[in-house]
Amino acid sequence: MPSSSQPPFRIGVAGCGAIGRNHVRIMAELAANSDRRITFAGIHDADTARAEELAAQYHVPVIPDLHTFADSVDAATVAVPTIYHRPVGEILLAKGRHVLVEKPITESYAEAQLLINLAQANNAILQVGHIERFNPVLRQLEERLNAPRFIETHRLSPFPNRSIDIGVVLDLMIHDIEIVLHLVKSPLVDVDAVGIPVLMQREDIANARLKFANGCIANLTTSRVSPEKMRKIRVFQSDCYLSLDYQDQSGWIYRKDGHQIIREAVEIEKDEPLKLEIAAFIECARQGKRPVVSGQEGAEALRIALQITDQIERNASLASPA
Numbered sequence: 001m002p003s004s005s006q007p008p009f010r011i012g013v014a015g016c017g018a019i020g021r022n023h024v025r026i027m028a029e030l031a032a033n034s035d036r037r038i039t040f041a042g043i044h045d046a047d048t049a050r051a052e053e054l055a056a057q058y059h060v061p062v063i064p065d066l067h068t069f070a071d072s073v074d075a076a077t078v079a080v081p082t083i084y085h086r087p088v089g090e091i092l093l094a095k096g097r098h099v100l101v102e103k104p105i106t107e108s109y110a111e112a113q114l115l116i117n118l119a120q121a122n123n124a125i126l127q128v129g130h131i132e133r134f135n136p137v138l139r140q141l142e143e144r145l146n147a148p149r150f151i152e153t154h155r156l157s158p159f160p161n162r163s164i165d166i167g168v169v170l171d172l173m174i175h176d177i178e179i180v181l182h183l184v185k186s187p188l189v190d191v192d193a194v195g196i197p198v199l200m201q202r203e204d205i206a207n208a209r210l211k212f213a214n215g216c217i218a219n220l221t222t223s224r225v226s227p228e229k230m231r232k233i234r235v236f237q238s239d240c241y242l243s244l245d246y247q248d249q250s251g252w253i254y255r256k257d258g259h260q261i262i263r264e265a266v267e268i269e270k271d272e273p274l275k276l277e278i279a280a281f282i283e284c285a286r287q288g289k290r291p292v293v294s295g296q297e298g299a300e301a302l303r304i305a306l307q308i309t310d311q312i313e314r315n316a317s318l319a320s321p322a
Contacts, residue, residue: 010041012073018162020079028058044069070095075285086111093118098125098285105298112299127291128298130178134276137244150236151218156226167202173222178301186214195312198225208308
């Protein structure tokens, strides 16, 4: 840990939209509570007026030029639209800055590998913002499961009026894809996916069935045109299954007891996942530790998400009248 004689660790936020403004709020809180070991050096957004509004609220400098912003920070979160993840991340990583980029890591797998290679070449931390890995609910899954056989996820929301440059698979389902990969730890051998657009040109509702080499099956359902919000996962293995709610941070475990099924509440210490994620990123950046979700893990989730969207698009073209 840096000594008191060392200069403060400089953090910043690139992108001050719907997601980025929460990054700004948390960065300001973490810096204020760091006993001057961390300083909130600045925020950057293409919309300077939007950045200035947040800057006034949280008393942080606005840095309009991205290269100047990169020179002003040691680590930054990137919460710009997905299409800008690669160019913004590239500028930061090329200068050796540590980066937490929101999911999906980039638009393409090739762009993701570019950022990964830049991070390695410049000895920089690259973390991907798969926030559910910091949800206290996940700790219960990790502690109780050793051989999942079937996983079912539901992630539903009303239309968010953001992330309209991507479909629901890259917007929402990718969270569950990354969690499933983390839990199963086996090669993916088959994908069966369907999806339909409702409000946008790309899919707004999607379902994917993933089969893994070890026999585990995962069934993922997501929608961003639902009247209700839901973020749930059920994981089954031979001796029990867990039903957990990411949104409420609550859950139940069901166990066999002879010829009966016993239900027990899962004790979860609630906290804000985004705060835990950003705090962990800053610690990794300062200490040179491996992040919870590395660039390569984020890239693998993206690769499978793109495989799902490609299948959805192929099925849609086959279904279209000639």
